[in-house]
Amino acid sequence: MMAMQDKHIVTSFDRELEGVQIDVVKMGGMVEAALKTAIKALVERDTDLAHRVVAGDHDIDALELKIKTDTARLLALRAPTATDLRLVLAVMEISAHLERCGDYAKNIAKRTVATAEGDAAGAVLGSLRRMADFVLIMVGDALDAFIKRDAGVAAEIIRRDEEADEMYNTVFRSLLTHMMEDHRNITVGMQLHFIAKNIERVGDHATGIAEQTIYLVTGSRPDDERPKMDRTTLLQDTQS
Amino acid sequence: MNDMRVDQTMMTTDNKITARGVQVHYGTNHALKDVDVDIRDKMVTAFIGPSGCGKSTFLRCLNRMNDTVASARVTGKILLEGEDIYDPKVDPVQLRAKVGMVFQKPNPFPKSIYDNVAYGPRIHGMAGNKAELDEIVETSLRGAALWNEVKDRLTEPGTGLSGGQQQRLCIARAVATSPEVLLMDEPCSALDPIATAQVEELIDDLRSRFSVVIVTHSMQQAARVSQKTAFFHLGNLVEFNDTDKIFTSPQDPRTESYISGRIG
Numbered sequence: 001m002m003a004m005q006d007k008h009i010v011t012s013f014d015r016e017l018e019g020v021q022i023d024v025v026k027m028g029g030m031v032e033a034a035l036k037t038a039i040k041a042l043v044e045r046d047t048d049l050a051h052r053v054v055a056g057d058h059d060i061d062a063l064e065l066k067i068k069t070d071t072a073r074l075l076a077l078r079a080p081t082a083t084d085l086r087l088v089l090a091v092m093e094i095s096a097h098l099e100r101c102g103d104y105a106k107n108i109a110k111r112t113v114a115t116a117e118g119d120a121a122g123a124v125l126g127s128l129r130r131m132a133d134f135v136l137i138m139v140g141d142a143l144d145a146f147i148k149r150d151a152g153v154a155a156e157i158i159r160r161d162e163e164a165d166e167m168y169n170t171v172f173r174s175l176l177t178h179m180m181e182d183h184r185n186i187t188v189g190m191q192l193h194f195i196a197k198n199i200e201r202v203g204d205h206a207t208g209i210a211e212q213t214i215y216l217v218t219g220s221r222p223d224d225e226r227p228k229m230d231r232t233t234l235l236q237d238t239q240s
Numbered sequence: 241m242n243d244m245r246v247d248q249t250m251m252t253t254d255n256k257i258t259a260r261g262v263q264v265h266y267g268t269n270h271a272l273k274d275v276d277v278d279i280r281d282k283m284v285t286a287f288i289g290p291s292g293c294g295k296s297t298f299l300r301c302l303n304r305m306n307d308t309v310a311s312a313r314v315t316g317k318i319l320l321e322g323e324d325i326y327d328p329k330v331d332p333v334q335l336r337a338k339v340g341m342v343f344q345k346p347n348p349f350p351k352s353i354y355d356n357v358a359y360g361p362r363i364h365g366m367a368g369n370k371a372e373l374d375e376i377v378e379t380s381l382r383g384a385a386l387w388n389e390v391k392d393r394l395t396e397p398g399t400g401l402s403g404g405q406q407q408r409l410c411i412a413r414a415v416a417t418s419p420e421v422l423l424m425d426e427p428c429s430a431l432d433p434i435a436t437a438q439v440e441e442l443i444d445d446l447r448s449r450f451s452v453v454i455v456t457h458s459m460q461q462a463a464r465v466s467q468k469t470a471f472f473h474l475g476n477l478v479e480f481n482d483t484d485k486i487f488t489s490p491q492d493p494r495t496e497s498y499i500s501g502r503i504g
Contacts, residue, residue, distance in 0.1 A: 081499045219489025
């Protein structure tokens, strides 16, 4: 069987498709850096660093706007089909996921300014950093899987999200304990809880990026198989 | 216009045409290789593929237009509602009343608008009197979305109409014999975008009454008007599936390459 050709007859179409992919990967790098910096600012209680993250979100939003404009133009002028269409749709979705992650980095940085004064529990900060490291690897791997068109790695990232959720649950219980022990911990505890939730949501967006890669590569969405898993869970619940 | 989803009632409709192992040779040239296709009733099926891929050849098998080509040899089975259309007992003229055809270039007869549409019903003896014939002509012209534009000048020559109107007149002429299947070979390639949109709207309307098979070089047109798409390449039927599947997730790399503009 004849293999699919890599290049379009119209080469400017290839250049435009490459352009939006380069932009989305660049945006991914900016978001990863913003999240890393926000967590560093949180752990080191560095408010100057936190302010820089807040200011930097503007550049991420500007790049997202450029990707939106370019993908809209691709759809209108090139009428892409098949893998080309799925690629453009994936780029649009991934940039939206990354934009949200950028907002979380900004939100974490804002809360860092609010928590810097309080005597936050050191153990929780350590847990938050480990959780952030974990979801950052998910985001990085999800972008790598997209670039390499690796649906296998993407599926593995989706499974990893459960672990991120468990880490969040642990932080949640620990914060709850601190707040119940001493109500003076409540203000900082609530701020740290929102930060934990933001980190957990970044994991969800990494999952969303991985789902786009699966759609791009296979043409079907991983959601198609979820109801089956749900039924199994339901069955186990009723049997136990 | 239609949306691309195929509703469930359509899915249960029986096949109108069943083709099995169809081969066509023009002399020593093997133009069509072992094609199996099911054409469903009340649906638009599009045939796409590069020039010389066999899509028009296959279309012309469906109403035995290849009979008129001396060097053409057609083998395999093509059934219209279970009846073999290549059975020696079948009269090709009767067959073509049931399987109508519209061509690339509008080709009205050098007759009045009325006589263009009345021609088929007359030779097939479908009308008992003038009033019945008038009714068939009006219904056909309405069916082809042309009645309002021509009702006051039915006696004028059909060749005096605009290109888009001429093509709709040819569709009215094909519809007048109450066909079961309408074959269209590049019906819009000589029309401007407005006339093309009118014909596409008409195609969508026609499928409520019979099945339509359209050959088109415009993949966007195939995507817009059809529910099923067949991709032909080098005489082979490469892929045949729901149109939205073909254009979002084709299964064969050759289909992918063609529809995304990688091979001509």
